[in-house]
Structures are given as C-alpha cells and as structure tokens.
Amino acid sequence: MSAVVTYLDVAATTRVDPRVADVVHHWMTEDFGNAGSRTHEFGARAKKAVQEARTFLAGTVGAKTEEVIFTSGATESNNIALLGMAPHGEKSGRKHIITSAIEHKAVIEPLLHLRDARGFEVDFLEPGPSGRVSKEAVMERVRPDTLLVSLMHVNNETGVIQPVAELAEELRQTPTFLHVDAAQGYGKVAQDLKAPIDLISISGHKIGAPKGVGALVTRRRGWDKVPLEPIMFGGGQERKLRPGTLAVPLIMGLYEAARIFQENRSQWESDARHMRERLLAALEKTRFQINGDADQSVPHILNVTFVGLNAEALIVRIKDQVAVATGSACTSASYTPSHVLTAMGLPHDVATNGLRFSWFPGQVADFDPEGLAETIAHMQPGAA
Known part of the structure; x- marks a missing residue:
C-alpha cells in the first residue's frame, strides 16, 4: 500500500x-x-x-x-x-x-x-x-x-x-x-x-x-x-x-x-495559523531558520532553511511524506539560488536551500508534522 x-x-x-x-x-x-x-x-x-x-x-x-x-x-x-x-x-x-x-x-x-x-x-x-x-x-x-x-x-x-x-x-x-x-x-x-x-x-x-x-x-x-x-x-x-x-x-x-473563500476567510485564517503553530512546534527538534519576517506573513506559507541540509536532497528524502517546493513553480526546474532569498541578502547556502511549505488547512487534517520533523532531524549533521 x-x-x-x-x-x-x-x-x-x-x-x-x-x-x-x-x-x-x-x-x-x-x-x-x-x-x-x-x-x-x-x-x-x-x-x-x-x-x-x-x-x-x-x-x-x-x-x-x-x-x-x-x-x-x-x-x-x-x-x-x-x-x-x-x-x-x-x-x-x-x-x-x-x-x-x-x-x-x-x-x-x-x-x-x-x-x-x-x-x-x-x-x-x-x-x-x-x-x-x-x-x-x-x-x-x-x-x-x-x-x-x-x-x-x-x-x-x-x-x-x-x-x-x-x-x-x-x-x-x-x-x-x-x-x-x-x-x-x-x-x-x-x-x-x-x-x-x-x-x-x-x-x-x-x-x-x-x-x-x-x-x-x-x-x-x-x-x-x-x-x-x-x-x-x-x-x-x-x-x-x-x-x-x-x-x-x-x-x-x-x-x-x-465566494467560498470570502464566506470562510476568518475560519480559514484561524485554521491556517493553527497549522503553522503545529508545524513550527514540531520543527523545534530540528535546526532551522525562518526566511522572511514571520510577523508580517500570511499564515499558510513558511519558508525555512535547515542547517546543513541540501534542499533538493531533502525533498527527495521526504517525498513519501509531503509535497513541498524550493520556490516558485515557474523556476523549479532550476537549481540556482532563489532570486527572492538572494535579493534579501541571505547567505548563498541559505538562499540555495530554502524550502517552502504552504497549505490549505482543510486539506491537511491527516498531516503528521512530528513525523516529518523526526525525518529531517535524523538527516542533519551530528544526528544520532
């Protein structure tokens, strides 16, 4: 199965x-x-x-x-x-x-x-x-x-x-x-x-x-x-x-x-924010940084770089758990650093290895952020 x-x-x-x-x-x-x-x-x-x-x-x-x-x-x-x-x-x-x-x-x-x-x-x-x-x-x-x-x-x-x-x-x-x-x-x-x-x-x-x-x-x-x-x-x-x-x-x-979005926007925003909190709490067992001002962001998009990990290799490793991206779908065939993260002045290794998580709350009810975090933590240098 x-x-x-x-x-x-x-x-x-x-x-x-x-x-x-x-x-x-x-x-x-x-x-x-x-x-x-x-x-x-x-x-x-x-x-x-x-x-x-x-x-x-x-x-x-x-x-x-x-x-x-x-x-x-x-x-x-x-x-x-x-x-x-x-x-x-x-x-x-x-x-x-x-x-x-x-x-x-x-x-x-x-x-x-x-x-x-x-x-x-x-x-x-x-x-x-x-x-x-x-x-x-x-x-x-x-x-x-x-x-x-x-x-x-x-x-x-x-x-x-x-x-x-x-x-x-x-x-x-x-x-x-x-x-x-x-x-x-x-x-x-x-x-x-x-x-x-x-x-x-x-x-x-x-x-x-x-x-x-x-x-x-x-x-x-x-x-x-x-x-x-x-x-x-x-x-x-x-x-x-x-x-x-x-x-x-x-x-x-x-x-x-x-019409559907307008009728449900408040609940959508609340649920999306709750999902963000769950994901961030789980990721605490990893070493990562958030790219961009977290206080000035929409609740359903999160860009992070995991210390010591190559983003492309990580995507391959977690592909049976989640579908995520390194940046815009229009440039995803390119392995060059993100032009967005580069323009923000982030170091090359951070800009190259940013990972974007984005979700709609009603479609992630079965998502296990703890399991994802465990996988990532085990991949990082120095993991037991």
Whole structure:
C-alpha cells in the first residue's frame, strides 16, 4: 500500500474545490452558451452570469463592476498592466518604473522587456533580510517621470506581506500609478486590496478555482481611467483590453471559489495559523531558520532553511511524506539560488536551500508534522 503524501505546495497551485468543479461542469455541459451571442437565450444566460461574477469580484476589492476584466490568470493580467501602460509612458515622457527584486517572473520579465527593448528605466528595490520592501524606500525613488510602481501583495516564496495598502494611499496623491500582483494574497488578506490600488492582478488557481482564469482590476481615479492600451487584438471583448471568447465555465469557477473563500476567510485564517503553530512546534527538534519576517506573513506559507541540509536532497528524502517546493513553480526546474532569498541578502547556502511549505488547512487534517520533523532531524549533521 502506497504512503499518503500530504500536499504542502498550495503556493504553486491548489486543488479545485469540489463545489467549484460542479459549477464549472454545469457551465460546460448545460448552460454552455457564448457570452457574446446575442440572438438566443443560451448566450443571454452566459452573459448575465459573467456580469454577476464580475460584480462579485469587484466587490471583494472595493471596485466597480466595469473595472474588472477577466483574463487567463495573473501572468496575463500582469502583462496587460505593465505592457499596456508603456504607450502612455512613452507619450508622456514618464519612462521610470519602480519594482522590487523579489517579484514573480511574470512581473520581472515584462519589465526587463520594457527596459531592454523600449528604453524604460527600471529600479529593482531589494528588501533586506525581512523580505519586506518598505513604503519609505519606494517613495524615496518616486520622481516626476515615474510612470508606475509594481509591487506584489504577498511574496510567493516567503509569504511576506508587502505594504501595498499604505503605498496606494501615498501614490494616489501623485501621478504615479500602482500595480499589485495579488496572485498569492487575493482572498487571504482581503482588506489590503480595498485600498485605492490602480491595477490588481488576480489568479484563480491559488484559491481553489481552475487553472487558466484570473482577472485584472483597473480602478479609476475619479472620472479618469487607467491609461491602458491593449497588447492583443481581435474581437474587442473585455473593454477592448483582452480579446477572445470569454471562458464562462472558468469565470464561474473563479466566482464560486472567491465566494467560498470570502464566506470562510476568518475560519480559514484561524485554521491556517493553527497549522503553522503545529508545524513550527514540531520543527523545534530540528535546526532551522525562518526566511522572511514571520510577523508580517500570511499564515499558510513558511519558508525555512535547515542547517546543513541540501534542499533538493531533502525533498527527495521526504517525498513519501509531503509535497513541498524550493520556490516558485515557474523556476523549479532550476537549481540556482532563489532570486527572492538572494535579493534579501541571505547567505548563498541559505538562499540555495530554502524550502517552502504552504497549505490549505482543510486539506491537511491527516498531516503528521512530528513525523516529518523526526525525518529531517535524523538527516542533519551530528544526528544520532
């Protein structure tokens, strides 16, 4: 009989909630109409459902219905936000962008493209050992020609929460726009995203929705729209910013997942924190350090380095107990040090061997942290 492996990698992706799967199945097999079809009831029902989903998602971040556009996920949302702002920067002569060195590649790579191919100046701020970029450090870099600040909500490797709400209030008094990649924070740190953030990228598969769906919130400043231009063309759907037939089943899955998360967030947070306490208590029998400010982190992501242990070898050793990761799933094929931990100024051996545990509390009921800790402790140098 094979061992039961506990999945502790929800920062990479989550299992689709069965209730969400039922909703997706319904909109794939029964109400399967194209939301753009105007000549029959099938299309009308799909269009009405999408609008209901749009209104709900807008409400979760304090936005207006028309300020939400649906995308294939946070990567596409990030690209629309960053590349879509570039023409305005070029026309206005504001070609300076501020970001952090710990962003996801879905932000870093579009910004490198703007720098290398279109002459933008990009400041990559390093957060220091806490893993948190300070509001003051960002504001010190803002200049008259600063077009945009792009700062993630929750770091995908350390779980550290960035000061996006405070930054939004400051930048709202300037011409500089704020983009927030909220892939890891949406649904979990709800109040932050109700701050006046201009652009918010959302991912469905981090909250129990299917892969391949997300959203971009484009919040107005008074009557003024965010000056985005499309990066794709063909059909004019989603305010001409994101063409293509709307994936109604996936959108409705995102809607259902967001609804479930909103209804249960307080309990989810409490249970996730309890799981964190259990895991940390068990790990006391090992020698480890937490990477990032534990007091400024979401409760369900924990990045640690175990003294004297190679992370890749450790993952192989514990693969029959838990499924964990060394960092972002998008770069997991690489054995180079984590760019996040490196940017935090951590020593090479720490940055190379960071291990990320991430969980949803309802899915780890049978997890044995004591057993995991025993395995790790026995592997460490000097163990009996």
